[in-house]
Amino acid sequence: MNQHHLFFLALSTSIKRKGSSVTCPICAKTLYDKHSLRKHEDAVHFNIRPHACRHCGKAFSLRNDLKDHVLAVHAKVKVGQSSKHHN
Numbered sequence: 001m002n003q004h005h006l007f008f009l010a011l012s013t014s015i016k017r018k019g020s021s022v023t024c025p026i027c028a029k030t031l032y033d034k035h036s037l038r039k040h041e042d043a044v045h046f047n048i049r050p051h052a053c054r055h056c057g058k059a060f061s062l063r064n065d066l067k068d069h070v071l072a073v074h075a076k077v078k079v080g081q082s083s084k085h086h087n
Ligand SMILES: [Zn+2]
Pocket: 024, 025, 026, 027, 028, 029, 040, 041, 044, 045
């Protein structure tokens, strides 16, 4: 019973990922779903940037980009998970 359930889960997951992907009509980039496509269009093609940095005013289309910016530029703290910097 459990094995069957797991198999169904894996199967439905792979189908869901394949079936729901969409293609941007402007640049033909493949996005995971309509929501991602809309965000992509806003950010890349319409240049909409709703996430402004409270420290320097620089605006970003994606919340993650703003987060990265704040961490990289304004937060001078060591991020333990990042291993980009080898001295
Ligand atoms: Zn596009």
